[in-house]
Amino acid sequence: MYHFNFGGAESVVHIQENIPSLDDVLSNFAPSPPLPALFVCDSRTERIARRVAPDGAGFCVLEAGESAKSWRSVEKTLRSAREAGLGRDGLFVAVGGGVVTDSAGFAASVYMRGARLAFVSTTLLGMADAAVGGKTAVDLFDLKNFAGSFYPAQAVYMPTSVLQSLPAPERRSGLAEIIKTAILDGDGDDAFEGFRALEGFIRSDDAPAPPSLCELISQAVRVKGRIVEADPKETGEERALLNLGHTFAHALESSAGLGKLSHGEAVAWGLARSCELGEALGRTPAPRGARIRRLLEDLSYELAAPHPAMGSLDLFMRSLGGDKKKKAGALRFVVPAERGAEIIQLTMENIDLVKHIAAGACA
Numbered sequence: 600m601y602h603f604n605f606g607g608a609e610s611v612v613h614i615q616e617n618i619p620s621l622d623d624v625l626s627n628f629a630p631s632p633p634l635p636a637l638f639v640c641d642s643r644t645e646r647i648a649r650r651v652a653p654d655g656a657g658f659c660v661l662e663a664g665e666s667a668k669s670w671r672s673v674e675k676t677l678r679s680a681r682e683a684g685l686g687r688d689g690l691f692v693a694v695g696g697g698v699v700t701d702s703a704g705f706a707a708s709v710y711m712r713g714a715r716l717a718f719v720s721t722t723l724l725g726m727a728d729a730a731v732g733g734k735t736a737v738d739l740f741d742l743k744n745f746a747g748s749f750y751p752a753q754a755v756y757m758p759t760s761v762l763q764s765l766p767a768p769e770r771r772s773g774l775a776e777i778i779k780t781a782i783l784d785g786d787g788d789d790a791f792e793g794f795r796a797l798e799g800f801i802r803s804d805d806a807p808a809p810p811s812l813c814e815l816i817s818q819a820v821r822v823k824g825r826i827v828e829a830d831p832k833e834t835g836e837e838r839a840l841l842n843l844g845h846t847f848a849h850a851l852e853s854s855a856g857l858g859k860l861s862h863g864e865a866v867a868w869g870l871a872r873s874c875e876l877g878e879a880l881g882r883t884p885a886p887r888g889a890r891i892r893r894l895l896e897d898l899s900y901e902l903a904a905p906h907p908a909m910g911s912l913d914l915f916m917r918s919l920g921g922d923k924k925k926k927a928g929a930l931r932f933v934v935p936a937e938r939g940a941e942i943i944q945l946t947m948e949n950i951d952l953v954k955h956i957a958a959g960a961c962a
Contacts, residue, residue: 603751603824605733606831610751612731612820614813618758621653624692624717627754636690637680639703641667644721647761648694651719657683659703665858667698668738670746676706680714687711693752696722696769697729697862701747704735708750717754722765723773724863726757727780727819732827732841738857742918743849749832757820759813771801772863775900779843779866780819782891783826785938790815791894798898836942843933843940844869846919847957853918855908867900875956877934877943884937891935904959912958919953 601612611627613619625634637657640648645660652658659679661667680689691714693703700718707716720730736747762770774797781790793815799806823841830837848869852860871892877883895902909915919930929944932953945953954960 601820601824603731603828605751605827606749608733608751608753608831610731610733610753610755612755612757612824614726614757614759614817614820616758616760618647618650618761619719619756621651624651624719624754624756625690627717628690628715631688634690635684636692637676637683637685638692638694639676639679639699639706640694641699644695644699647719647721648692651692651694657685661699661702663698665698665738668702668736668744668857670737670739672702673706673709673737676703677710680706680710685710685714687714690715690717692717692719694719694721696720696725700725700730700752701734701736701744704733704750704752705737705747708735708748713750716750716752717756718752719756719758721758721761722769723762723816724769724776725773726759726762726816727773727776728823730755730757731820731823732838733831741853741857743852743857757816759808759816762808762812766804767802767806768861768864771898771900772861774801774898775863775867775870777815777819778894779841779870780822781815782870782935783840783843783940784818784822788887788890790818791890794894795897801898839931839942840933840940842931843935844873846930846932847872847953850915850919850957851906851909854910854915855906856910860906860908864901867895867898868902868906871895871900871902872904872956873932873934876932876953877936879952879956880934880943882941882943883935887935887937904957909957912954915957916950916954919950 603610638648638652639659641661641663643663691707693700707714718730733751736744739745848865851865874888929946
């Protein structure tokens with residue numbers, strides 16, 4: 600169990616084998632159980648949500664996939680909460696991966712100016728990243744996570760037993776975020792060999808999770824929690840480091856068509872491009888960049904530039920220009936440093952280097 604304080608908002612993360620009971624969830628909100636509750640899930644996680652929910656609980660079942668990160672889903676969730684009779688002391692329980700927790704978290708943050716919130720994270724990607732730290736978002740204007748809020752869940756459950764049912768592509772997607780967090784950790788490169796032990800797990804739907812997986816999830820939660828505590832709303836430099844690989848990745852996802860490429864696959868590609876950018880600018884030591892790319896290659900992530908799913912280089916660059924990480928007219932990229940990572944800024948007038956890297960012209 601991990602206790603975090605994100606700018607005065609308490610968040611407790613439970614990493615455990617079993618799916619939590621309703622009593623488990625409510626115990627985080629004592630002494631006043633926040634009932635009624637609304638359970639938000641998608642068509643793939645409804646069976647898990649119904650194992651947690653009491654009979655007669657309010658339910659909002661979203662579409663599965665990236666398309667559910669939309670205003671339409673937020674409106675559906677808010678309407679369901681009102682119909683379930685939730686007040687400001689009511690509880691939203693989001694059961695699913697990052698799409699469900701992001702959209703339900705955003706809905707909870709604006710419901711009567713903020714209802715209570717709990718997550719049951721059911722994907723490796725959600726456990727490694729989306730469920731912790733309080734970023735909620737929906738896609739808008741064909742841009743990834745364009746509208747959102749900072750609203751940490753007061754309780755987060757990560758039942759690792761559900762990971763066994765994940766298909767291999769979702770396992771691969773989540774592992775990319777764990778690799779990102781290891782790069783950010785000062786001593787994270789020491790974990791690289793441990794990632795190779797997961798090769799069978801991410802290649803086959805039937806491969807069992809190795810014992811090291813739980814520790815890798817725990818490490819990712821500890822590192823991310825520590826970073827977010829230092830900079831809860833990304834007003835400084837600390838939390839922005841979590842965007843390592845993401846400026847490239849989000850532009851790739853947008854240019855490919857949101858939902859056509861998994862977030863983790865895009866992040867892996869973005870990590871490789873960030874290494875190249877950092878090396879070209881003298882910020883990433885070449886041996887470290889090579890070591891990161893070699894790990895990603897060994898785990899069979901697609902690293903070709905341009906990426907086969909990229910709609911076009913022009914569309915990629917337009918998506919890059921709309922990225923929300925832009926600050927004072929400059930795009931912020933996070934690149935691996937000698938230890939951890941650092942932020943660099945490039946103006947749109949000086950972005951040709953990024954275009955060449957995305958196109959593979961700097962290879």
